[in-house]
Amino acid sequence: MSVQAAADKTPAPDKRRGGSERGSGELKEERRRGRMGYWLILPGFLFLLLFFVLPVFSLLATSLYAKPPGADIGQFVPALEFNNYVRMLGSYWPELLRSFGFALIATAAALAIGYPMAYLIAVRLRHHALLRGILLVLIIAPFFTSFILRTQAWKQILADEGPVVSVLRTFALLPDDGRLTATAFAVVCGLTYNFLPFMALPIYANLERLDIRLIEAGNDLYASGFTTFRTVTLPLSMPGVIAGTLLTFIPAAGDYINAALLGNNRDTTMIGQVVDSRFFRVVDYPGASALSFVLMLAILALVFIYVRRFGTKELL
Amino acid sequence: MTQAPLQTENASAVGEESGADLVLGAITKRFGDFVAVEDLDLTIPAGKFFALLGPSGCGKTTTLRMVAGLEQPTSGTISIGGKDISRSGAHQRPVNTVFQNYALFPHMSVLDNVSFGLRRRKVRDARAQAEAALELVELSHLAARRPAQLSGGQQQRVALARAIVNHPAVLLLDEPLGALDMKLRRQMQVELKKIQTEVGLTFVHVTHDQEEAMTMADTVAVMNAGKVEQMGAPRELYELPRTVFVANFLGKSNLVAGDIVEDRGDAVVVNANGNRLAVLKERSTVQQGKALIGIRPEKLRMMWPQDAPADAANVLHGTVLDTSFTGVSTDYLVEVPGIGTVGVFSQNHGQQLAQPGDGVVLNWDTEHAFGLDGAEDAQYGAPEVDD
Numbered sequence: 001m002s003v004q005a006a007a008d009k010t011p012a013p014d015k016r017r018g019g020s021e022r023g024s025g026e027l028k029e030e031r032r033r034g035r036m037g038y039w040l041i042l043p044g045f046l047f048l049l050l051f052f053v054l055p056v057f058s059l060l061a062t063s064l065y066a067k068p069p070g071a072d073i074g075q076f077v078p079a080l081e082f083n084n085y086v087r088m089l090g091s092y093w094p095e096l097l098r099s100f101g102f103a104l105i106a107t108a109a110a111l112a113i114g115y116p117m118a119y120l121i122a123v124r125l126r127h128h129a130l131l132r133g134i135l136l137v138l139i140i141a142p143f144f145t146s147f148i149l150r151t152q153a154w155k156q157i158l159a160d161e162g163p164v165v166s167v168l169r170t171f172a173l174l175p176d177d178g179r180l181t182a183t184a185f186a187v188v189c190g191l192t193y194n195f196l197p198f199m200a201l202p203i204y205a206n207l208e209r210l211d212i213r214l215i216e217a218g219n220d221l222y223a224s225g226f227t228t229f230r231t232v233t234l235p236l237s238m239p240g241v242i243a244g245t246l247l248t249f250i251p252a253a254g255d256y257i258n259a260a261l262l263g264n265n266r267d268t269t270m271i272g273q274v275v276d277s278r279f280f281r282v283v284d285y286p287g288a289s290a291l292s293f294v295l296m297l298a299i300l301a302l303v304f305i306y307v308r309r310f311g312t313k314e315l316l
Numbered sequence: 317m318t319q320a321p322l323q324t325e326n327a328s329a330v331g332e333e334s335g336a337d338l339v340l341g342a343i344t345k346r347f348g349d350f351v352a353v354e355d356l357d358l359t360i361p362a363g364k365f366f367a368l369l370g371p372s373g374c375g376k377t378t379t380l381r382m383v384a385g386l387e388q389p390t391s392g393t394i395s396i397g398g399k400d401i402s403r404s405g406a407h408q409r410p411v412n413t414v415f416q417n418y419a420l421f422p423h424m425s426v427l428d429n430v431s432f433g434l435r436r437r438k439v440r441d442a443r444a445q446a447e448a449a450l451e452l453v454e455l456s457h458l459a460a461r462r463p464a465q466l467s468g469g470q471q472q473r474v475a476l477a478r479a480i481v482n483h484p485a486v487l488l489l490d491e492p493l494g495a496l497d498m499k500l501r502r503q504m505q506v507e508l509k510k511i512q513t514e515v516g517l518t519f520v521h522v523t524h525d526q527e528e529a530m531t532m533a534d535t536v537a538v539m540n541a542g543k544v545e546q547m548g549a550p551r552e553l554y555e556l557p558r559t560v561f562v563a564n565f566l567g568k569s570n571l572v573a574g575d576i577v578e579d580r581g582d583a584v585v586v587n588a589n590g591n592r593l594a595v596l597k598e599r600s601t602v603q604q605g606k607a608l609i610g611i612r613p614e615k616l617r618m619m620w621p622q623d624a625p626a627d628a629a630n631v632l633h634g635t636v637l638d639t640s641f642t643g644v645s646t647d648y649l650v651e652v653p654g655i656g657t658v659g660v661f662s663q664n665h666g667q668q669l670a671q672p673g674d675g676v677v678l679n680w681d682t683e684h685a686f687g688l689d690g691a692e693d694a695q696y697g698a699p700e701v702d703d
Contacts, residue, residue, distance in 0.1 A: 213419040216386050219406035220413045221433035221478070228407075231432075235423050 063289035074283040084290040092274050092291060096298070099271040102184070103253035106191035107199070110248050111241065113192070114199035118240075122207035123215075123233075136204070139197050151190050151261045158186050158262070182264040190258035198247035206240025207233075242311055250299055271295055336397025337362050338383065338486050338518065343392035345378050345542075352378040354542040356392070360486070360520060360535075365512050367521045367533035371565070371697075375542040376522045380488050383520065385409045396485050407436075412479035413488040417495060418471045420463035426450070426474050427459040433482040449481035450474075452511065469500045476508070480515055489521040493528065505532055526566050530554070538562050540697065554612075558601055560688055561697035563610050570616070570658045571608045571694040579603075583682060585629070589654030593685065594629050600687025608688040613661035615684040618648060618670065624677040630685070632678040634658065636670045650676060 066079035089096075117139070125132045142150055158164055158180040168174035180186050210233065218228030234241075256272030263269065271291060279288035338360040345353040353375040360366045368376040381387040383394055385406030393402045401409050412433065420429050431446035439445065450456045453473035463471055472492060479487055492508070493501045509532050512519045523529050529536045530550040537547040538561070546553055546562045557563035563571060574588030584600060586593045586607050593609045600607065624631060634652035646669055648660040658678060670676055 211419065213415055213417070214421060216384075216406070217413070217415060217419040217421070218432075219386065220384055220411075221482070222407050222436040223432075224405070224407050227436060232421060 059289050059292060062285055063293050065286040065289075067286070074285070076285055081286065084286045085294065088278075088287050088290045089294065092271065095269050095271045095274050096291075096294065098269070099253050099295075100298070100302070102188055102191060102259075102270060103249050103255075105188050106195065106252045107245050107249040109188065109192040110196045110199040111245060114196055114244060115203055115241070118200045118203035118207055119233075122204050123210060123212065126212065139200055139204075142197065147194065148257060148261070151194065151257055154186065154190050154193065154262055155181060158189065181262070182268075184263070184268050186262040187259050187268045187270070190262045191252045191255060194255075194258065195248040195252050198251070199244040202243035202247060203237060203240040206237045206243075210236060238310065242307065245306075246303060250303070253299055254295055336399075336485050338520070339393075339395050339398075340379070340383070341393040341395070343379070343382060343389045343394065345375070345382060345387065346390045351542050353382070353389075356542070356544060358537065358544065358547075360518060362397075362485075362518050363516055364534045365509065365519045365521065365532055367523060367529035367536045368539055369523055369526055369529040369536050369566075370539035371524055374539045376524075376539045377490055379539070380413070380490055380520065380522045383486065384411055384413045384488055386413075410485040411488060412482050412484040413490060414472075414475045414479050414492045416490045416492070418463075418475040420471055420474055420478070422463055424462075425459065426455065426461050426463065426466070429463065429474055430478045430481055432478065437482075445481055446477075449477040452480070452514075453477045468496055469504065472496060472504060476511070480511070480517060483515075484517065486518045486520055489519060491523055492521070493523075493525075501528070508532060530566070536566075538565060540565075556599060556686055557610065558688070559697075560608065560692040560694060563686070563688065564695070564697035568613055568659055569610045570613065571610050571688065572655055572658075573606070573608050573690055573694060575690075576602070576604050576607050584687070586687070591632055591655065592629050594682045595685040595687040596683060599683070599685065602687055602689050606690025608690050608692065608694055610686045610688055611680050611684060613647070613659040614663075615680050616658070616660045617679045618650070618660050618662055619677050619679065621675055621677050625679060630680050630682060632658065634676055634678060636672050636674045636676055638672060639669065641669070648676075650678060652678070 061078065062076075063084055064078075064080050064082065065076035065084075066081040067075070068077050071077075117135075121132050121135045121139075125135070156162060160179050160181065162180075165174060165178075165180055168180075169176060169178070174180075214232055214236070215228055218232045219225070223231060254272050256270055256276050259268050259270040259273050260276075275288050275291050275295070278284045278291065338358075340356055340358040343353055343356040343358075344351070356375075356379065358379075368379060370376045378387060382389050385401070385404065385408075389402065393400055395401060396410060401411075421432065424432070427443070427446055427450065430449055431442045434442035434445055447456065447459065450459055453476055455470060455473055455477065458466060458470065463474065466474065472495075475492070489508075493504050496504060505528060508519075508521075521529070521533060533550060535547065536550050536553055538545045538553065540561050545559045546557065553562060553566055557566060557569070560571065563569040572586075572588045572591075572593060574586040574591075574593065576584045577587040577592075578585040580594070582598075583594045583596050584603060584607075586595065586609050588609065595607070595609055597603060621633070624633075632650075632652045632655065634650040636648055637651045637657065638649040640647045643664065645664055646662050648662060648670065650658045650660055652658055660678065
C-alpha cells in the first residue's frame with residue numbers, strides 16, 4: 001500500500017519539473033529568436049547610420065557654415081549662418097519651382113504611360129506567361145545600359161535633323177525653325193523616360209495581385225469597362241500608384257543629368273544643376289548644402305501632403 | 317417588413333423580366349481544342365430554382381459564365397424572355413452572379429458593396445434598398461464593416477444580397493456554398509431556398525454536390541463532358557436515371573450487367589450470370605440485347621436464405637463482405653458470385669444484423685429496378701472514379 005503510494009507520487013513531481021523545464025526552454029528559445037531579429041537588422045541600421053543619418057547632420061551643419069573675412073576659396077568655419085538659406089532661396093527659387101514643375105509633369109506623363117503598360121501586362125496578359133515575361137524584361141532592359149548613355153540617346157532622337165522633329169515639321173506641328181533639343185520639352189521627355197520603370201513596376205506589382213473576379217463582379221453589377229476601372233480597379237491599385245508616383249517624383253525633382261544633357265542654360269535649369277555648380281564650380285559648400293536641405297524638406301512636405309490626401313494605410 | 321420593399325420593387329421595376337424564361341439555344345463553347353460545352357439546349361423556367369449539377373470540368377461553370385456574359389459562346393444563342401442577349405455585355409444583362417469566392421469589393425463597406433449595382437443603374441433610393449436587402453440576409457448590423465472583417469458565411473450572405481438587390485431576371489450562383497464548412501453549408505442551403513421562395517427570382521445554381529442540388533432545386537440538370545445527361549425533378553432523376561453516369565453520380569446504384577432474354581409484355585427479363593432479373597419496359601432505355609439492371613441500395617431487401625421467396629426472379633444469393641453500422645441504418649457490402657459486389661442499405665428496425673461471412677439473399681420489387689444501355693461502363697460517373 002505504502003509502496004504503491006510512493007510509486008504513485010514519484011512520477012508526479014518528475015512530470016511537473018519536466019513540464020516547467022520545457023516551458024522555460026521554449027520561452028528562452030522565443031527570446032533568443034526575438035534577439036536574433038535585432039541582430040539581423042543591425043547591419044542595415046549601421047549602414048544607414050553611417051551613410052545616411054550622419055551625412056544628413058553633416059549637411060545640416062555645413063549649410064550653416066560661414067565664410068570668414070579674407071578666407072581662401074572653399075574655406076569655411078562652423079557657424080549658425082541662417083542667412084545662407086535666405087541667400088539661396090532668394091536667388092534660386094525659380095529653379096526650385098521649375099524642378100517641382102518638371103518633376104510633376106514628368107510624373108503625370110509617366111503615370112499616363114506606365115499605368116496602361118502595367119495594366120496590360122498584369123491584367124490583360126495574366127494568362128500569357130511568355131508574352132508577360134518578355135514585356136517585363138523590356139521594361140527593365142534599359143537598366144542594363146548607362147543612365148547617361150540613354151539620356152544622350154534622347155539628344156539624337158530629338159535632334160534638329162532627327163525623326164521626331166522632321167515628322168512634327170511635316171505635319172506643321174512645329175515651325176520650320178522650331179527645335180526640341182535644349183528645350184523644357186526635351187528635359188521633361190528625358191525625365192519621363194528615365195523614371196518610367198519606377199512608375200510601371202510598383203503598379204505592375206500591385207495589379208498583378210488584383211483578383212480578376214472583382215472586375216467581373218463589377219461588370220456583372222452593371223458597371224461598364226470604364227466604370228469598373230474607375231470604381232474598382234483604380235481604387236484597389238492606389239498603393240501601387242502612390243508608390244510609383246513617389247519613386248518617380250522624388251528622384252525627378254532632384255535630377256540634374258536630364259536638364260544638363262537635354263536642356264539649355266537659360267530656362268531649363270533645375271535645382272540639382274544649381275547644387276552641382278554651387279558645390280563644384282563656385283565652391284560654395286554652405287550654399288549648396290542649404291539648397292540640398294531645402295530640396296529635401298520641400299520634397300518631404302509635398303510627399304507628406306500627398307500621402308495624407310491620397311494615401312492608404314499601408315504607407316502611413 | 318423586411319421583404320416588403322424588395323417585393324414591391326420586384327413587381328414594378330423589373331416585372332416583365334422577372335417572369336421570363338432563360339433559354340440557351342445550341343450553345344457551344346470551345347477553348348482552343350477543348351470543347352467545354354457542346355451544343356447545349358436548355359430552357360430554365362421563370363421563378364424556378366434550377367441546379368446545374370456535374371463533376372468539375374463538366375462545363376457547368378462555363379455555361380453559367382456565358383449566361384452572365386463573362387464568357388462569349390463560340391456559337392449558339394442565349395435569350396431571356398424571348399430577347400436575345402447573346403451579344404450584349406455583362407453589364408447590360410438583367411442577370412447577376414453570386415461568385416464562388418464571393419468577389420466582394422475589399423475597398424468598400426458592406427453597404428457600398430450591396431448598393432453597387434443599384435448606384436450604377438442610378439436607382440433613386442439605392443441606399444434604402446441596399447439596407448432592405450441586408451435586412452433580408454440578416455446583416456444590417458454589419459453594414460459599415462469591410463468584407464475582410466466578416467466571416468465566410470457572412471461574406472456569402474453579402475454576396476447574395478449584392479446580387480438579389482438588383483432583382484435580376486436570373487440569379488446565377490456559382491458553387492456559392494463551396495467555401496463554407498459542412499454545418500454552415502446545410503444552414504445556408506435552407507436559407508437560400510427560403511430566400512428564393514420569398515423574392516421569387518429564377519435561381520440557377522451550379523454545384524458538384526449532388527445532395528445540395530437535390531435538397532434545393534426544383535429542377536436539376538446533370539451535366540457531364542459539356543452535355544446535359546438528364547434533366548428533371550430531383551426525385552425523378554434519382555428514381556429513374558436514364559444513363560449510367562446519372563445513376564452513379566446521383567446517389568449510389570448497383571448496376572448488374574446481363575442480356576435481355578425474355579419479353580413479358582410490360583417487362584423484360586435479363587439473364588445476369590444465371591440470375592433472372594426483371595425490369596419494366598417503361599423504366600428501361602433498352603428493350604433487347606445487352607442491358608444494365610440498376611437498383612438503389614435502399615430498395616434491396618436482405619434476408620436469410622431460409623426466408624428467401626420461392627419466386628426465382630429478382631433474387632441474388634451472396635455472402636456479406638463488410639458491414640458498417642451507423643445507428644439509423646447499416647450499410648452492407650454483399651459479394652454475389654458471378655455478379656460482383658452489391659451495396660445494401662438496411663434501415664434499423666431492430667432486426668438481427670448479418671455479420672461478414674453470413675450467407676444472405678437479396679430481393680427487390682420489379683418496379684424499383686431500372687434498365688440502362690449495357691454498352692456503357694458500369695462504373696462511369698461513380699464518385700471513386702471522379703474525385
